[in-house]
Amino acid sequence: MRAAPLTFALAAALACTAAPAIAQDARPAGEEPGGQGQAAAGEASASERAEMARMMQELAALKAAYSQEVRRLRELDMQMQALQARISGRAPAAPQPQQAAPQSAPAPAPAAQAPPAATAQAPAQAPPPDAGYASSAEDAERAREEEARSVSDVRQQQQALFNQRLVIDNGISYNRYDRKQLTLNGFLALDAIFLGNIAIENVESDTFTYNLALRWGVSPRLTLNLDVPWIWRRTVYQKGGAGGAAAVIAQSHTSGSGLGDVTASANYRLFTESSFLPEAVLTLGVTAPTGREPYGIPWRVLERDEDDFIRFAVPEEQPTGNGVWQASASLSAVKATEPAILFGNVGYTRSFAASFDDLDNNPATVNPGRVQLGQAFTLGAGVAFAFNERTSLSIAYNNRFNARARTRYDDGGEWTKLIGSDGNAATLSLGVTHALSPSATFVGMLGIGLTPDAPDFSLNFKVPYTL
Template identity: 45%
Template sequence: MGDITTLTRKRASIASVFFVPVALGAATLAQGQVSSDDEVVREAKPSRSVENVLREEHALFSDRLTLEPGINYSYSDRSQLALRGFLALDAIFLGEINVDNVKSHITTLDLSTRYGLTDRLELGLNIPVVYRSSTYRSTGVESGPELSELTTDDGGLGDISASLSYRLLPETQSRPDVVINLGVRAPTGTDPYGIATREDPTNTNLVVPTELPTGNGVWAVTTGASLLKTLDPAIVFTNLGYTYNIEESFDDISASEGKQSGKVDLGDSIRAGFGTAFALNERLSLSLSYSHEYIKKSKTTRGGETNKVIGSDANVGVFSLGGTYAMSDKTSIVTSLGMGLTDDASDISLTFRMPFQP
């Protein structure tokens, strides 16, 4: 798309990858002797606070089913936009939008399920429902004194994802616990392609989309590795991940009148991060973390011509404060407050989750 000049670089992101040293203490971990083959033997079950940290940041490999309903709210405020394309929820909206300021609110309700088939294999499934609301503001033509605004909101099913985690190597005195994972994301949400625009009748300088997407519109495959090492009195682990978006054809990828078919190849992404968490007692833990995601440029193909979308690459950095509290042996509360440290990240993100094992 040669006429695309600028693209907002906002990816709600975030992938959750961390490098986390967790101050836990030998009594909390309840780690026992070392066997003859040098493998770490845990004689007692970890505390609930430790289990919560492992479940959220690594993999617990529990032989019990875990249901985890959650809610996430993110807010971003972008100013001085003059767009010919629009990036929303990891996808490209192809249209002509002229705004000076955009305030976006995204609320996601989701249900995650996890089940450890063995002490080495864990399955996961996530089903999200997304509600989005964006308010667009602009001054009059030629930057006149009049200020007008329009609001667009939409909601519906998001992109469903499934994952498989496998413990490749168990932890020993000399090596970390090594887990590899593989995931698939299906385009079950509303895609952002071919969405029409509307113009403010009192301000021709304000052009906004008529609806907002709830998904990316393409299939994606994710892979990664997680390493965990017990260093009394701490647990240290690091995660790396990569997402490959599969190129997809659409009947319409333009907001102009009439259908304009084409292909969209969303940019792949690389994720990494680090942080620390502290198990304060048997039930309560606190954490600090930083995650970073680099997103490559996207491409569009129309009429046999392929063009990179200028400005579609992004760096998403988020610093998070989190905590977990075990209400009982079956139910916990997980909270996280994320603060965007780069221009492409949401300004703020707040998450509440409640994993429980029936």
């Protein structure tokens, strides 16, 4: 019975001895007694601050990349709209301004869910300024408001451009005429047999013209023009039946060069193009007789008949002008559609009477008098297609109607109409315009004569240069 209390006392002593060791083993792992526990806590706090600094740097980089991507998206949207406007051939109505990008990016996801800095996308680089696209939203906005270059070149050829200060236009043209005429001098016997002389006359003419034109835009509605031509002409005359023999052909040629008739004109824009109406321009011009007139030129006699009648004579030089003052007025209209540009014009030219020392082509006589050229009416229409921003192709029809000229000698006679002086010149033209640079445009045109009074064909090349 006494063994039980002794055993109990021995167990209690062992428990009291083991209690401090058990309590020491029960401390959390990493916690050390005294100053060692405080040092471990300080090291853990520094590691958290380093992690927080790294995450803040990553967050700042993501915010900067996000802002750059937002700006890039806006620029791409403006560039796409400008490109669509150039492809369509005309600028669409300006859309409502887009909402500005927020100054600060929205709050990102928590740091625990943020991707590492190594996976963030680098900001896209903007295209260089000379790559053909808008480098900023302002440039794209201006490109959308401006008209396609190919359309403006067609407008410049048909009427005028009012947004250009000064344009220097250098042009070269070539016209080819070839006329054959059968002359019968006799009578018909038994309504079938011709008795008399048969002569064939042929006139071939080549004309080169260099034209220097200046276009000055005074205001958004008014443009002044000055055209100064230099003309070189060569004409070959052929006449059959020389010496009374039908098989013999006489030939001679003459040439002439010099300043042509200078024209000063003004273009006034009546109203601009709208969704229903075309752009209309009124042109008024005056032509001065600065060229060599075709009256009073000495003639060279090549053949006379037995009665001293002149059978073949040619002028000693070719004229370069009409010799009279002229006033003209025209109205042109241009309507841009997609992808075509429609244009048309009507015009009127009036010539004023003038006096000359000699109106006769007989070198043996001198007959002074006055000349009144006939009135002229012009009309034309065509269509141009803009292939791209720089090139367009056009096809046009032009017609000029000339009334008969009249002459009156100073000996007191009355006005007499000249038979054969009226004309109807119709031409079909094919043209192309191509922008060589932001300031220069190449224009080429081929004209095909549709009536005997029009040139057989004509070639025109010019390069307008904008200062």
